[in-house]
Amino acid sequence: MSSSAPAPREDIFPTFFLSGFECSTFDWGTRGRRDMAAELQHYTHADEDYAMLKDLGIAVAREGIPWPLVDRGDGALDFSCIDPFLGAQRRHGILPIWDLCHYGYPDDLDPYSEAFVTRFEAYARTAASYVAERAHHRPLCFTPVNEPTYWGYMGGEWGWCAPFGKSAEERRRFTVALARADIAACKAIRSDHPDARFVHIDPLIWVVPPRDRPDLAEEARRESYEDAYIAWDIISGLKHPEYGGSLELIDILGFNNYSFGQLEYAGPATPHRPLEPGDKRIRPVADLIEEAWSRYRRPCIVAETSGLHGGRPEWLDDITSEGLAAINRGVDLHGICLFPAVDMTDWHNGEWLHMGIADVEELPSGTLMRKPFLPYVQALHRWQQRLRRVTTLDEDPYDKPIGMDEIREAARRLDPVTDAEWH
Incomplete structure (x- = not known):
């Protein structure tokens, strides 16, 4: 692909760096229903959490509406739990991308019933109207179903969370159900709010066969180039057009990228093994971004990314360089989301992962005090300055979206080299 500058494209978000808050509400194994925003004390710390983003020069945040907590099965929907988020967003000038379903129903x-699609459609329409009436700025942005393909694995093949499936067949069936619900929600929202934007999010993955099992190369290839795209292919209308998907509906693509996204195939119904640092089979992330974008050619963002512990600043250096390199190849990349803003726990063992912009410290009272990780913050500010972006928000961060021509010019000026060596 040519490295020359692409033609001017639409501008979408007010800042190039985004963030977000862990908001999973899955039914998790023996733990039952979980609300990760509550476990993080995000409801009570919403003002502090959003004020931190303003001070960091981040004007866009992924945020969740907890469908299984809002919809309790009696036909009524109670959205009052997100009122603290709406108030904090208004006070601090942060544009939300609302996750309407983040791993929980x-x-x-029954996720395989027609009622799943119709009830999600009705909930999504009502949720969109609720936030529209209280939003401080447009566009309204939604992720109808977060990571439907990855959730397909978690809930359909690995049995981590509901519906606790244990086969590739059930995984594909569950993913199709999620994609159908997503399409119905998009159409319902657009009928009431024609200017609404949708960010459809799934991980970037790369799967390779074990070195001593070249006979598994086809299985690894299928995971990388077919199964990884099931939901996007349906939502975009490239597959199963009878469900009503289209490229216009998929709108904006969100690529999640973590170190464990490059894997060695371990067989069916088994989570694959992440490749170790230095493994020669690791590919530059710019390659993965370009491949995924080229399939649909829609605007995109890196929707989640973070390193761990002390490696967070170096990870930010790596992912920003890879993103800019992808822009130089013509990819229409509009931002990088540093996720999460505040640390999150390992779903399996409950230990803090130390991957947020801020870590947490539990006080004797049980309060989780936020502690920004200074080296990560400093790395963010260095990149904001190199890209000639603000490092803190003014009173009106929405006077205009960032000019993508400015980001493309910075990418050409900095001219980063892609690198498969990750910190």
Whole structure:
């Protein structure tokens, strides 16, 4: 692909760096229903959490509406739990991308039933109207179903969370159900809010066969180039057009990228093994971004990314360089989301992962005090300055979206080299 500058494209977000908050509400194994925003004390710390983003020069945040907690099965929907988020967003000038379904659905719903699609459609329409009436700025932005392909694995093949499937067949069936619900929600929202934007999010993955099992190369290839794209292919209308998907509906693509996204194939119904640093089979992330974008050619963002512990600043250096290199190849990349803003726990063992912009410290009172990780913050500010972006928000960060021509010019000026060596 040519490295010359692409033609001017639309501008979408007010800042190039985004962030977000862990908001999973899955039914998790023996733990039952979980609300990760509550476990993080995000409801009570919403003002502090959003004020931190303003001080960091980040004007866009992924935020969740907890469907299984809002919809309790009696036909009524209670959105009052997100009022603290709406107030904090208004006070601090942060534009939300609302996750309408982040790994959780109501207890009384069968995800393989038609009722799953119709009830999610009705909930999504009502949720969009609720936030539209209280939003401080447009565009309204939604992720209808977060990571439907990855959730397909978690809930359909690995049995981590509901619906606790244990086969590739059930995984594909569950993913199709999620994609159908996503399409119905998009159409319902657009009918009421024609200017609404959708960010459809799944991980970037690369799967390779074990070195001593070249006979598994086809299985690894299928995971990388077919199964990784099931939901996007349906939502975009490239597959199963009878469900009503289209490229216009998929709108904006969100690529999640973590170190464990490059894997060695371990067989069916088994989570694959992440490749170790230095493994020669690791590919530059710019390659993965370009491949995924080229399939649909829609605007995109890196929707989640972070290193761990002390490696967070170096990870930010790596991912920003890879993103700019992808821009130089013509990819229409509009931002990088540093996720999470505040640390999160390992879903399996409950230990803090130390991957947020801010870590947490539990006080004797049980309060989780936020502690920004200074080296990470300093790395963010260095990149904001190199890209000639603000390092803190003014009173009106929405006077205009960032000019993508400015980001493309910075990418050409900095001219980063892609690198498969990750810190």
